[in-house]
Amino acid sequence: MEKSLSWREFIITRLIQGSGYSAILFVALIFFFLLREGLPTLREVDISSLLNVRWYPIESYYGILPLITGTLIVTIGATLIAVPFGIGTAVYISEVAPRWMREILKPIVELLGGLPSVVLGFLGILVMVPYIRLFMNLPTGLTAFTGSLLLGAIAVPTVVTVAEDALDSVPRAYREGAWALGATRWQTIWRVTLPAAKSGVLTGVMLGVGRAIGETMAVMMVTGNAPVMSLRLNSLFSPARTMTATIAAEMGEVANGSTHYHVLFFIGMMLFIISMIVNIIASSVLFRSKKRAERILS
Amino acid sequence: MVTRFLARHRYTVQRIGFAVITLTAIFTVLPIIGTIIYIFVKGISAISVEFLTGFPSNGMREGGIYPAIVGTFYLTIGTAIFSVPLGIAAAVYLSEYASNNKWTRLIRLAIVNLAGIPSVVYGLFGLGLFVLFLQFGTSILAAALTLSIMTLPVVISTAEEALRAVPQPFRTVSISLGATRWQTIRRIVLKEALPGILTGVILGLERAAGETAPILFTGAAFFLPQLPQSPFDATMALPYHLFVISTQVPEMPIQIQYGTALVLLVFVLTMNIIATVIRSRARAKRQW
Numbered sequence: 298m299e300k301s302l303s304w305r306e307f308i309i310t311r312l313i314q315g316s317g318y319s320a321i322l323f324v325a326l327i328f329f330f331l332l333r334e335g336l337p338t339l340r341e342v343d344i345s346s347l348l349n350v351r352w353y354p355i356e357s358y359y360g361i362l363p364l365i366t367g368t369l370i371v372t373i374g375a376t377l378i379a380v381p382f383g384i385g386t387a388v389y390i391s392e393v394a395p396r397w398m399r400e401i402l403k404p405i406v407e408l409l410g411g412l413p414s415v416v417l418g419f420l421g422i423l424v425m426v427p428y429i430r431l432f433m434n435l436p437t438g439l440t441a442f443t444g445s446l447l448l449g450a451i452a453v454p455t456v457v458t459v460a461e462d463a464l465d466s467v468p469r470a471y472r473e474g475a476w477a478l479g480a481t482r483w484q485t486i487w488r489v490t491l492p493a494a495k496s497g498v499l500t501g502v503m504l505g506v507g508r509a510i511g512e513t514m515a516v517m518m519v520t521g522n523a524p525v526m527s528l529r530l531n532s533l534f535s536p537a538r539t540m541t542a543t544i545a546a547e548m549g550e551v552a553n554g555s556t557h558y559h560v561l562f563f564i565g566m567m568l569f570i571i572s573m574i575v576n577i578i579a580s581s582v583l584f585r586s587k588k589r590a591e592r593i594l595s
Numbered sequence: 596m597v598t599r600f601l602a603r604h605r606y607t608v609q610r611i612g613f614a615v616i617t618l619t620a621i622f623t624v625l626p627i628i629g630t631i632i633y634i635f636v637k638g639i640s641a642i643s644v645e646f647l648t649g650f651p652s653n654g655m656r657e658g659g660i661y662p663a664i665v666g667t668f669y670l671t672i673g674t675a676i677f678s679v680p681l682g683i684a685a686a687v688y689l690s691e692y693a694s695n696n697k698w699t700r701l702i703r704l705a706i707v708n709l710a711g712i713p714s715v716v717y718g719l720f721g722l723g724l725f726v727l728f729l730q731f732g733t734s735i736l737a738a739a740l741t742l743s744i745m746t747l748p749v750v751i752s753t754a755e756e757a758l759r760a761v762p763q764p765f766r767t768v769s770i771s772l773g774a775t776r777w778q779t780i781r782r783i784v785l786k787e788a789l790p791g792i793l794t795g796v797i798l799g800l801e802r803a804a805g806e807t808a809p810i811l812f813t814g815a816a817f818f819l820p821q822l823p824q825s826p827f828d829a830t831m832a833l834p835y836h837l838f839v840i841s842t843q844v845p846e847m848p849i850q851i852q853y854g855t856a857l858v859l860l861v862f863v864l865t866m867n868i869i870a871t872v873i874r875s876r877a878r879a880k881r882q883w
Contacts, residue, residue: 309777310692316681317688318698320705320751323744327712330723385619393613394620402624404871409627411798411867413805415834416856419841420630423849453623483609504711511713513808514834518842541715541808548719548812553727565719569712576711580704 331569335562342556352524352538354547354557361564363524367441367537368510371520374445374533375452375509380502382449383456387498390457391464392486403461410454418518421447426519433534439521441537447515452505459504463497464490496582503579507572510541517542540564631864634856641854651818655844660855665822666735666830667804667862670814673739673826674746674803679796681743682750683785686792689751690758691780710748714808717745721813736826738814742803749799757791758784790877797870805863807834817843833859 349360430438475485521536649659693699721741731737769779815835
């Protein structure tokens with residue numbers, strides 16, 4: 298009896314430990330399979346034609362630059378929207394709103410984070426696209442700008458949740474100290490609370506940007522999917538095509554093991570590496586702040 | 596000069612500042628509520644018994660969305676089967692067993708990374724590993740496995756948070772009464788943390804139910820004349836169906852599009868509301 302109990306305990310402990318380590322295994326597996334299917338690209342397509350401005354796989358033009366600039370333009374646009382609205386809302390929820398308001402707003406913002414991106418893309422097509430075409434007087438409403446607007450909305454909840462958390466964990470004594478010195482609440486927010494929560498807010502922004510880079514369906518549905526290379530300012534108001542949308546749109550139609558298939562995996566590999574860099578930076582910012590908080594407490 | 600001006604009028608500045616901040620919050624929240632109401636209003640007239648229980652006909656332009664509803668249900672259940680036990684076990688490891696060393700930090704880094712990987716990259720991975728390498732084919736199994744790995748970080752981090760919220764004395768007392776570590780975890784810690792874990796699980800599954808990109812090449816079918824018969828069959832799914840009928844089918848009646856969006860929204864919202872209710876109830880009931 299005694300012995301079987303300890304055996305069971307041993308096996309269960311190992312199982313639990315294995316589950317814990319599975320996260321590492323999955324990241325490794327994902328990276329391995331992306332490399333396995335993506336790296337043959339470098340053998341089949343030479344670098345100079347890969348770093349080209351023409352993406353036209355049917356005639357074996359695999360220039361990925363327009364896809365990268367597409368992702369870049371849309372993401373920058375989304376960041377410009379998500380940062381002010383995200384931080385503004387976080388400050389409102391954490392510092393300005395009365396308690397009951399906070400209890401209502403937080404679940405609503407979380408709800409936005411849970412809305413399927415395909416629903417947002419669908420509404421984007423039906424509601425945003427025609428209005429943008431009309432107001433901006435464009436030949437089509439399917440533009441990088443439309444994608445930016447939608448992506449901004451999708452990135453906002455990430456920014457709000459993380460930033461609000463950071464603001465909330467600033468010790469109350471900081472604010473009281475500032476008030477006691479005669480600062481208004483507004484001055485306290487700008488000169489004490491926000492600077493104290495800086496690293497957490499930055500983490501939120503990083504994660505929001507990461508979310509925007511990786512978003513697929515909504516962006517594919519509203520940006521018009523034209524892999525055109527241009528970095529002028531008005532390219533924001535013409536159709537674009539992101540890296541994620543390219544994979545989603547073309548993977549279904551390629552033959553397994555073809556060059557096109559390998560190039561799409563290669564793009565996926567790039568996305569994986571980008572998201573990894575973004576997340577490592579974001580989490581190291583987070584770690585630093587934690588250490589400082591511990592230092593203050595001790 | 597400016598500083599002094601601002602200092603003299605600091606309450607005016609505060610009033611303007613608060614107004615601006617409040618406006619950003621309003622502009623963030625109103626579109627969310629607007630979106631939901633808009634889809635309800637536009638979609639409700641499409642909802643009927645035939646729509647919910649019928650098969651699509653005439654190239655999806657008529658009939659119902661029953662196979663897509665069933666498909667999303669299967670995928671969600673499948674995702675739960677894989678991600679819930681694994682995710683909770685991993686959370687138990689991190690909260691109850693792991694010491695704060697290099698390996699634990701690596702696990703945490705891996706979880707953060709999993710959470711950040713773009714959904715379409717999960718799709719590629721699922722295609723490479725489950726569909727082609729393990730030869731599951733385009734199937735519910737491959738799609739559910741892909742979705743579960745994507746859901747895992749959400750389940751792990753929320754479950755770990757719930758486990759950590761259980762006060763240390765609960766464990767100490769149980770162990771001092773002669774219970775083993777696993778007995779303590781199973782009968783005391785997991786039981787106390789259950790509502791929090793449940794919330795995390797539902798929020799994770801909610802995400803999985805609404806995702807399209809990971810199932811695009813691993814399990815989603817454009818149209819099927821019958822329901823999937825086994826886990827090795829492909830399936831229709833609500834999010835993919837909405838994508839298809841709103842972008843790929845010409846002259847698609849707008850009514851059916853809004854109806855499909857509404858059903859998907861209700862599916863996701865219901866899960867979200869259940870999660871929120873469980874969480875707030877548990878908070879109210881908690882005695883520690």
